[in-house]
Amino acid sequence: MGEDQVAHVEVTREIARRFNHLYGREPQFEEKAERAVRNLGGRNSTLYRQLRRRFQETGDTEALASARALVHSNNRITVADRERLLGFLEGSHLSILPEPQVLLTASPRVPGLDGRKMSKSYGNTIGLREDPDAVAQKLRAMKTDPARARRTDPGDPEKCPVWDLHKIYSDEATRSWVNEGCRTAGIGCLDCKKPLIEKIVEEVRSFRRRAQEFEDNPELVRSIVAEGADKAREAARQTLDDVRRAMHLRAD
Ligand code: SF4
Known part of the structure; x- marks a missing residue:
């Protein structure tokens, strides 16, 4: 998921929270939840309590995910106890609708050709099935750090949208070659873009091959x-x- 979708997940979380709050009430919930914790069995009860405390005290979402997995994998408890245990992790009511968590991809934001957010309305996109030569041409013309007006001017990758693409497509060795070469003006921007163009064009070619299989x-x-x-x-x-x-x- 990219960071653009985070707001949509947040709306869903809000709806789930509200619903659980309104319809997840149960008399003596805490006592029943405590009993359900004991029903998990010795070590699992202890682990559940530790993970719950970690999530509630520090907001550790990995602990929350582990606790949920622990509850789901336990076959000894009833469906009602499962809902109590899931709800008890986050509050004092049953969890009827689970709150989805955000799972970002390694690169949550892919920049457009001009460094702004990639968007059709900005005209700065690379199409997944675009002609490979046109893609290469767009990348060659892509904006770079404005400080590098001449080949001999040193630059700063952090001010360059090309660098964001290197972070996604290039290996460690290429990235350090770019970092060093850019800051010392040891490489030009076209040199820098070359390995990137090869990678992206190859990717676009493979998308096109795959799309063709489905079209056929x-x-x-x-x-x-x-x-x-x-x-x-x-x-x-x-x-x-x-x-x-x-x-x-x-x-009905
Ligand atoms: S060398 Fe690479 S990172 Fe540096 S400004 Fe040019 S394109 Fe950007």
Whole structure:
């Protein structure tokens, strides 16, 4: 996921929190949750308590994820206890709708050709299926650190959008070659872009090959979409069942 999507996840978290707050109330919740912790069994109970404390005291989301995994993997507890234990991790009510966590990709932001956010409306994009020669040309013309007006001017990669792409595409050796060469004017901007252009053009070629396979086989695309829709429908049905149960609505 890229950082653009974080706000959408936050809206979903807010809805889940609100719903759980309104419909997850249960008389004597804390006592029941404590009993559910004991039902996890000796070492698992201790581990659950440690992870819960870590999350509640320091906001450690890895501890939260581990505690959730611990609860889900335990087959000895009832469904009701599972919901109590999940809810007890974060508050004092049942967790009917889980709060999704943000999982960012290693490079949460891909810059556009001008260093701004990549966007069609800015005209600074590289298309996934664009002609490889056109992609190479766009990258050759890509903006760099304005301090490098001449080949002999040293620059600063941190002020250059090309460097952001190196962080995504280049290995450690290439990155240190860029860092050193840019700061000492040992390399020119076109030298710097060359390994990047090779990598990106190769990637675009492979996207095009892959896309062509699907274009040649629309039946395959339809079956992938249908399979995905079936999975989504089943997950939505289960969630709606949970929601109706919590709201005491009958599913007719
Ligand atoms: S050498 Fe590379 S990192 Fe430095 S300004 Fe030129 S393109 Fe950017």
